[in-house]
Amino acid sequence: MTPRRFYRIRQILDQRQPDLTVLADGIHKSQNISAILRTCDAVGINELHWIVPPGEKSGIWKRSAGGSARWVKPQRHPDSAIAVAHLQARGMVLYAAHLSPTAVDYREVDYTRPCAVVLGAEKEGVSTAVRAACSAEITIPMYGMVESFNVSVAAALILAEVRQQRERAGLYDTGSRLPKDLYERTLFEWCHP
Amino acid sequence: MTPRRFYRIRQILDQRQPDLTVLADGIHKSQNISAILRTCDAVGINELHWIVPPGEKSGIWKRSAGGSARWVKPQRHPDSAIAVAHLQARGMVLYAAHLSPTAVDYREVDYTRPCAVVLGAEKEGVSTAVRAACSAEITIPMYGMVESFNVSVAAALILAEVRQQRERAGLYDTGSRLPKDLYERTLFEWCHP
Numbered sequence: 001m002t003p004r005r006f007y008r009i010r011q012i013l014d015q016r017q018p019d020l021t022v023l024a025d026g027i028h029k030s031q032n033i034s035a036i037l038r039t040c041d042a043v044g045i046n047e048l049h050w051i052v053p054p055g056e057k058s059g060i061w062k063r064s065a066g067g068s069a070r071w072v073k074p075q076r077h078p079d080s081a082i083a084v085a086h087l088q089a090r091g092m093v094l095y096a097a098h099l100s101p102t103a104v105d106y107r108e109v110d111y112t113r114p115c116a117v118v119l120g121a122e123k124e125g126v127s128t129a130v131r132a133a134c135s136a137e138i139t140i141p142m143y144g145m146v147e148s149f150n151v152s153v154a155a156a157l158i159l160a161e162v163r164q165q166r167e168r169a170g171l172y173d174t175g176s177r178l179p180k181d182l183y184e185r186t187l188f189e190w191c192h193p
Numbered sequence: 194m195t196p197r198r199f200y201r202i203r204q205i206l207d208q209r210q211p212d213l214t215v216l217a218d219g220i221h222k223s224q225n226i227s228a229i230l231r232t233c234d235a236v237g238i239n240e241l242h243w244i245v246p247p248g249e250k251s252g253i254w255k256r257s258a259g260g261s262a263r264w265v266k267p268q269r270h271p272d273s274a275i276a277v278a279h280l281q282a283r284g285m286v287l288y289a290a291h292l293s294p295t296a297v298d299y300r301e302v303d304y305t306r307p308c309a310v311v312l313g314a315e316k317e318g319v320s321t322a323v324r325a326a327c328s329a330e331i332t333i334p335m336y337g338m339v340e341s342f343n344v345s346v347a348a349a350l351i352l353a354e355v356r357q358q359r360e361r362a363g364l365y366d367t368g369s370r371l372p373k374d375l376y377e378r379t380l381f382e383w384c385h386p
């Protein structure tokens with residue numbers, strides 16, 4: 001561990017956004033989850049929430065072991081009610097990335113408040129149950145023949161907007177906003193591979 | 194074919210950007226190419242250039258058959274010199290998406306001129322030979338521990354900026370800019386599945 005790396009790790013922890021997360025609703029493909037985790041890390045998200053019914057395979061994480069799953073903690077929930085309750089208890093509003101005629105342009109909502117971006121699976125999209133709990137449905141305009149983006153691409157486009165809003169609001173310059181014990185524990189883990 | 198679909202297809206063709214493309218340099222994973230094709234379609238790119246040495250498997254396209262490869266034509270080149278010459282002969286400048294200390298922020302270059310965004314493979318990145326032909330190296334800032342985005346995510350982030358610049362410049366409102374024969378041929382193909 002060089003002093004430079006130690007400094008870098010602290011800087012990254014200082015920029016983590018504990019009031020921002022992603023909720024993956026029914027996303028099964030490991031490659032997609034893996035790419036989403038990696039993007040979460042790059043915008044300062046420190047945990048990803050994930051609805052996985054009990055009994056579903058979790059080998060899905062293998063591909064990202066040693067990679068992004070080390071920097072962004074995946075947190076599983078057995079069903080959507082539990083996941084939604086968990087996030088709402090933390091004061092977050094939910095935005096569903098969803099293709100519907102009533103959805104608003106994804107650049108029109110406020111991501112500087114505590115919030116979770118909800119993403120759906122390739123075929124099913126975000127479930128009706130989860131959508132019912134969302135404050136807004138957001139959509140990314142498309143100019144082509146294909147009707148939707150790959151989910152990890154949609155995640156990245158929305159999170160780029162989130163990051164821009166949070167940069168402007170100074171949310172990356174506040175110094176650490178992680179709870180002190182989580183900060184210390186993470187610092188220790190990241191420094192001792 | 195409903196009149197509404199016919200109208201939609203013409204609208205999409207009118208918004209195609211023949212002076213904009215992506216050059217995939219050494220990208221092998223079909224899932225990545227597939228996600229990139231889909232994003233290309235959504236920003237109005239009508240062909241994707243792809244460096245594939247002769248003899249390399251092309252089964253890579255199968256996953257997107259019937260999907261994006263129908264709307265965005267993949268064009269293979271046997272080596273980087275041929276690919277670069279082809280794009281430059283069409284008056285395009287090349288921008289390499291690349292993580293280097295000398296790269297500029299990806300929002301700082303001009304994508305309204307005829308241009309190709311060059312993307313590299315997971316391990317190798319954009320090759321030295323291709324980089325030598327590029328007008329600029331562009332990079333997307335990251336706040337996390339992971340050093341790079343998944344390539345299809347990087348493609349999407351850059352193309353979102355490209356789209357925004359081209360929207361502001363009115364390049365989606367010019368009416369068709371495709372060569373007339375290509376326009377007619379594509380219209381026919383898309384209307385007759």
Ligand SMILES: C[S@@+](CC[C@H](N)C(=O)[O-])C[C@H]1O[C@@H](n2cnc3c(N)ncnc32)[C@H](O)[C@@H]1O
Nearest residue numbers: 097098119120122125126139140148149151154
């Ligand atoms: C492949 S899409 C799902 C499409 C699904 N067939 C539907 O109609 O909902 C996978 C997920 O990516 C996100 N997504 C993809 N394209 C999007 C867009 N243009 N706007 C908003 N979200 C999008 C959504 O979260 C969606 O559930």
Ligand SMILES: C[S@@+](CC[C@H](N)C(=O)[O-])C[C@H]1O[C@@H](n2cnc3c(N)ncnc32)[C@H](O)[C@@H]1O
Nearest residue numbers: 290291312313315318319332333341342344347
């Ligand atoms: C996984 S990255 C390659 C990383 C490779 N090990 C390197 O150091 O070049 C795959 C491709 O995605 C693009 N890419 C990923 N993250 C990027 C970033 N932050 N800025 C610019 N391009 C990026 C580049 O085209 C890169 O070649």
